[in-house]
Amino acid sequence: MEMTEKSYHTHLEPKNGWFDIDLKEVWRYRDLIWLFTKRSFILIYKQTILGPAWIILQPLMTTLIYTLVFGGIAGISTDGIPQILFYMGGNAVWGFFAACLNKTASTFTGNAGVFGKVYFPRLVSPISTVLSSAINFFVQLAMFLVFWLYYVVTGQVSPNYIGILLLPVILVYLGLLGLGFGIIISSLTTKYRDLAMLVTFGVQLWMYITPVVYPISTLGEGGLRTVIMLNPVTCAVETFRWAFLGQGSVELLYWGISAVVMAAVVTLGVIVFSKVEKTFMDTV
Amino acid sequence: MEQYVIKIKGLRKQYRLGQIGGGTLRGDLQSWWARLRGKDDPNAVIGFDSRLVGQRFWALCGIDLQVNKGEALGIIGANGAGKSTLLKILSRITAPTEGSVDIYGRIASMLEVGTGFSPEMTGRENIYMNGAILGMTKAEIDAKMEQIIEFSECREFIDTPVKRYSSGMYVKLAFSVAAHLDAEIMIMDEVLAVGDMAFQKKCLDKMRAAAQQQGRTVLYVSHNMSTIRQLCRRCIVLDQGRIVFDGDTEEAIGRYLALGGVSGGTDRALSELPRLHESFGTVAKMLRLRLEGRENATALRGEKLRLALTWQAEKDMENVCLRLLVRTAADAVVGTAHSAVFGSCAAGCSREDIAVLDTAMLSAGTYYLSPALLQRGQGGSVVLDNVPRALTVEITDTDAEWNSGYMGAVRLPDMDVEQERKLRDRYE
Numbered sequence: 001m002e003m004t005e006k007s008y009h010t011h012l013e014p015k016n017g018w019f020d021i022d023l024k025e026v027w028r029y030r031d032l033i034w035l036f037t038k039r040s041f042i043l044i045y046k047q048t049i050l051g052p053a054w055i056i057l058q059p060l061m062t063t064l065i066y067t068l069v070f071g072g073i074a075g076i077s078t079d080g081i082p083q084i085l086f087y088m089g090g091n092a093v094w095g096f097f098a099a100c101l102n103k104t105a106s107t108f109t110g111n112a113g114v115f116g117k118v119y120f121p122r123l124v125s126p127i128s129t130v131l132s133s134a135i136n137f138f139v140q141l142a143m144f145l146v147f148w149l150y151y152v153v154t155g156q157v158s159p160n161y162i163g164i165l166l167l168p169v170i171l172v173y174l175g176l177l178g179l180g181f182g183i184i185i186s187s188l189t190t191k192y193r194d195l196a197m198l199v200t201f202g203v204q205l206w207m208y209i210t211p212v213v214y215p216i217s218t219l220g221e222g223g224l225r226t227v228i229m230l231n232p233v234t235c236a237v238e239t240f241r242w243a244f245l246g247q248g249s250v251e252l253l254y255w256g257i258s259a260v261v262m263a264a265v266v267t268l269g270v271i272v273f274s275k276v277e278k279t280f281m282d283t284v
Numbered sequence: 285m286e287q288y289v290i291k292i293k294g295l296r297k298q299y300r301l302g303q304i305g306g307g308t309l310r311g312d313l314q315s316w317w318a319r320l321r322g323k324d325d326p327n328a329v330i331g332f333d334s335r336l337v338g339q340r341f342w343a344l345c346g347i348d349l350q351v352n353k354g355e356a357l358g359i360i361g362a363n364g365a366g367k368s369t370l371l372k373i374l375s376r377i378t379a380p381t382e383g384s385v386d387i388y389g390r391i392a393s394m395l396e397v398g399t400g401f402s403p404e405m406t407g408r409e410n411i412y413m414n415g416a417i418l419g420m421t422k423a424e425i426d427a428k429m430e431q432i433i434e435f436s437e438c439r440e441f442i443d444t445p446v447k448r449y450s451s452g453m454y455v456k457l458a459f460s461v462a463a464h465l466d467a468e469i470m471i472m473d474e475v476l477a478v479g480d481m482a483f484q485k486k487c488l489d490k491m492r493a494a495a496q497q498q499g500r501t502v503l504y505v506s507h508n509m510s511t512i513r514q515l516c517r518r519c520i521v522l523d524q525g526r527i528v529f530d531g532d533t534e535e536a537i538g539r540y541l542a543l544g545g546v547s548g549g550t551d552r553a554l555s556e557l558p559r560l561h562e563s564f565g566t567v568a569k570m571l572r573l574r575l576e577g578r579e580n581a582t583a584l585r586g587e588k589l590r591l592a593l594t595w596q597a598e599k600d601m602e603n604v605c606l607r608l609l610v611r612t613a614a615d616a617v618v619g620t621a622h623s624a625v626f627g628s629c630a631a632g633c634s635r636e637d638i639a640v641l642d643t644a645m646l647s648a649g650t651y652y653l654s655p656a657l658l659q660r661g662q663g664g665s666v667v668l669d670n671v672p673r674a675l676t677v678e679i680t681d682t683d684a685e686w687n688s689g690y691m692g693a694v695r696l697p698d699m700d701v702e703q704e705r706k707l708r709d710r711y712e
Contacts, residue, residue, distance in 0.1 A: 008468070012373065012385040032416035039402060039413065046404045117399040118417055119376035119391075278379035281372070282299060 021274050026121045036128035037135070055139045059095060063088040070213045079215040079247040082151050085144070086245065090212040092140040093174070093240045097233055098203050099133035100178025105199045107186040108280050115281065122277040126183055130175045137171070148244060163243030163250075170236045173262060177232055180265035187269075187276040191283050211237055216249045232258040232265075288388075289469060289501050290351040290374070295383035297344040297369050297525075343369040345525040347383070353468075356495040356502040358516030358533060360509075360540045365522040367505045371395060371473050374503070389468030389501070392418055396473070398458030403447035407438055407457055410446055414461045428464045435490075436460035437483075456483055463490050470494065473505045481691070488514055509537050509613040509650055541613070541650060541676050550575040554655075554671050561670070568597045568604065568629070568668040570657055573675055576638060582678045585648060585695070589641040589677065595657060595669075596634035603660045604629065604668070606639045611673070613650040618693045625660060647695045648681035 026033075045051045066087040070076045078086040104126040108115070111125055151157040189195045207213075210233045219225040228234055229251065235258045242248030344366045351357050361367050372378050373385065375393035400417040401410050411432055415425040425432075433439050436457045438449070446454060462470075470491065492515055494500040506512055512519060512533060519536035521529040529539040551574045559565055572594040575581060583589055593606055606623040623639035656670040 008388065008390050010376070010385075010387040010391075012376065012380060012387070014380050014382055028421075029416070029419070031420075031422040034422075035413055035416050039405070042409075043402060043404055114400050114417065116377060117396045118393060120417055120419065281378045 021123060021270055022121065026123050026127070029120055029124050032120060033124050033128045033131065036125065037131045040128070040132040041135070052139075055136055056143050059088065059091055059140050060143065062091050066091065066213055076214050077218050079217055081215075081241070081245045081247055082156055085147055085151055085157065086215075086241070087213065088140075088144050088147065089241055089244060090237055092137060092144055093170070093237050094207055094210060094212045094233070095140065096133055096137040096171070097174045097178045097236070098207070099136065100130050100175055101182045101185075102199065102203055103129040103133065104179055104182025105185040105189065106196065107183065108190045108276070109186070109193070109196065112281070123273070126179055126186070129182075130179050133178075134171060134175060144244075157244075158246045159244050160242060160246055163239070166239060166243055170240055173259070174233070174236050176266050177262045180262065180267075180269040183269040183273045184265070187272040187280075190276055190280040206231075206233070210234055215241070215247065217247075229254045230257065232261045234258075287353045288350045289353050290349070290388075290503075291386045292347050292349040293384050295344055295347040295349075295370075295373065295385060296342060296381050297366075297373060297378075298381040299341050299343055342525055344373075344380075347525075347527060349520065349527065349530075351501055351503065353501060354495055354499040355518060356492065356504065356516045358512040358519035358536070359503060359505045359522065360507070360512060360519060360536060361522035362540075364524075366525040367522055368395075368473060369525075370522070371471055371503070371505060375471055387469065390419060390466070391469045391471060392462060392465035392467035393471040394459075394462045394473065395471070397455050397462065401446055401454070401458065404445055406445055407436075407442040407449070408433075410457070411461055414458065415465075418462060418465055419467070420465060424466065432460045432464050435463065435486075452480060452483075459483075459487055463487065463494075467500070469501045469503070471503045474507070484511070491515060507614060512537065537613075537650065538678075550578050550581050550675075552674050554674055557671050557674070559670065560672065564667070565669045567599065568595060568601055568657055568659075570595045570655060570669050570671060571634065573653075573655055573671075575675065575677070581676060582680060583643055585646060585679050585681045586642075586644045589643060591639045591641060591653075591655075592636055593639065593655060593657075594634060594636045595629070597629040597631060599631045600628070601659070602628035605658050605660060606637070607656040607658045607665075607667075608639070608641060609654040609656065609672075610646070611652040611654065612693045613652070615652075616693070618646070618651065622658070643679055645694055645696075646679045647690050647693055648679055649693060650676060650678050651693075652676055 041052070045054060048054065050057065063084060067083045071078065071083040071087070107122070107126050107129070115122065148157065148159075152159065185195055185199055209228055209231050211228065216225065216228065216234065216238055219228060229249070235250070235255050238248040239250050239255075240248070242250050347366075347370065359367050359370065369378075371393070372395070373380050374387070375391060375395060377395075398410075398414065400414055402413065405413065408429075411429065412422065412425055415428075415432075416422070420428075433442055436453075436459075438453050438457050441449065441453065446457070449457070472491075488511060491502050491504070495502045495515075502515065504512065504515055516533050518531065519529075519533040520527050521536050521540045529536050551572070553572055554570045555572075570593060572592075574592040574594075576590040576592045578589075591606070591608070595604075597604075603625050605625045608621045608623075610618040610621070612618055621641055623637075626637040627635065629635050652673040653675040654670070654672045655674055657668040658665045659668055
């Protein structure tokens with residue numbers, strides 16, 4: 001008894017270190033992470049007729065609209081890749097990142113009711129958000145693979161099969177990037193709600209500086225290309241296309257830069273988050 | 285030396301006035317820009333002294349406390365005394381501004397019942413959810429599921445979404461989850477204020493067992509003095525962020541009632557006290573209420589309380605009487621007693637009348653007395669004056685309260701037995 005109690009010693013003090021996140025504690029709450037993830041699915045599709053089919057319908061409709069508007073009306077090149085696959089792939093990858101960012105950005109404001117009444121490691125909430133976005137992505141990926149298989153079998157697409165092994169790297173990278181940006185924003189929105197408005201808008205704009213509806217190759221070799229390659233989401237989208245669809249710009253230099261950016265954002269995010277999580281209830 | 289599980293040293297918590305609930309980035313920039321130019325802050329609250337903006341407010345100023353293992357500690361104090369802030373810091377919802385807290389053991393904190401309940405999910409799903417939020421693993425919840433359902437008395441509805449539950453069922457389910465936590469320290473803020481009497485008693489028993497038999501520590505906040513009495517032997521009284529008393533529960537309750545603006549005394553001047561309505565006290569006014577022939581405001585149950593009321597009339601008055609509203613310490617109305625009609629009073633005169641209240645019907649406990657001056661007329665009574673909670677009296681009883689077997693604030697008369705009939709040895 002004595003031993004177990006000592007192992008649960010908690011010391012509370014006003015000042016805390018720069019990197020005051022107890023990952024072991026987060027791990028102890030892994031069941032809660034999973035329950036939050038599950039709940040996000042249960043709640044979205046309660047009292048809808050089509051239920052979980054919406055996970056597939058939404059991106060399917062987006063893909064059709066992109067095909068119609070960007071492919072049909074605007075006539076933007078897709079590097080010879082079948083338009084459906086091009087837009088569906090780009091949309092799935094971008095959608096995962098945008099979901100991670102958008103949803104973690106409301107961690108503190110959206111959960112103020114629960115956070116104000118009970119303690120659990122606050123990081124549980126954004127982590128479960130990223131997990132549920134990942135599950136969403138896998139469902140979309142399955143749909144993508146159905147179309148993809150058809151085009152591969154009919155010989156219209158020649159994938160770089162070895163590159164497909166990079167998929168977990170792409171996902172972890174994007175998840176961390178979205179989480180990092182999201183928790184920075186959520187920490188700042190505890191005081192200034194303006195940022196919440198900015199995020200929804202900003203993420204929409206961000207999509208257009210990411211090669212989602214156009215391939216990077218249409219940009220030629222100018223300064224615009226450099227800017228867009230420096231966007232840390234670009235390399236993930238392009239690598240995904242290169243692996244599955246055989247067309248895409250994968251450059252180690254930009255991957256390196258993007259990885260550094262991601263690491264910096266995540267580190268900064270965790271630092272800001274750990275500063276804010278202790279007292280955010282006083283300002284939210 | 286006893287083993288302590290919570291040790292608080294020099295704990296202080298500061299809030300900023302004028303910033304709580306503070307608005308937007310734009311608002312802050314506006315205020316800053318106005319201050320820079322020496323203009324008035326456009327966001328300052330009207331009628332609010334601008335020097336107070338940014339002024340600091342200490343919700344807790346210097347708490348030192350040690351709680352031992354297996355202790356049930358009551359925390360009482362008026363609204364704003366710092367009770368909730370203290371519990372919030374202990375439950376790690378917010379951090380202290382100064383000082384330190386050491387906690388040995390896991391904490392189950394119930395600042396609210398049913399935190400994290402989703403109306404769309406079933407009772408069973410919510411047990412998992414709520415349990416996990418309170419720090420249980422899925423395996424622990426699985427092991428306790430049966431006990432939790434049993435305790436909640438909601439077995440038939442356990443697979444129904446909780447949005448279909450009555451509020452009572454909701455609370456029962458939520459409390460059941462919290463009561464089955466394996467935590468060494470339980471923190472509770474007013475959670476028992478809801479739920480019916482039988483369930484309240486069940487919960488109190490459960491918590492007392494947790495403290496006495498399983499050696500767990502319970503920190504309990506309530507405005508309901510009778511539950512505090514039942515659960516806690518030691519009690520602290522908070523006032524304006526400080527501990528003003530630490531010790532025996534009965535003494536603590538006495539201190540708290542004395543602090544609450546309700547004097548524990550036997551004599552109370554009424555003329556300056558606030559009235560609920562501006563018309564009260566204009567035609568006839570109560571000036572003073574006194575317990576005659578008593579040194580303190582305590583009476584043994586069954587004794588008569590002689591209430592001496594001094595009042596004055598602005599015009600000639602007759603058919604005036606005293607109406608006395610009796611409330612429990614938890615502010616529930618016990619009942620109302622009317623006096624016989626006082627003698628008449630001429631304009632500008634004052635007089636003292638003594639009304640006698642029989643306490644035989646009141647169980648042991650603390651009661652607020654609210655006098656009102658009434659004029660009886662043909663079409664009913666008119667309230668001339670009314671002062672809420674003018675006096676506090678403590679009714680004691682010869683038998684120990686918890687064992688008395690008399691529940692509730694009113695003690696109904698014992699029942700007579702009219703007819704005894706001897707049946708056969710076994711009733712068949």
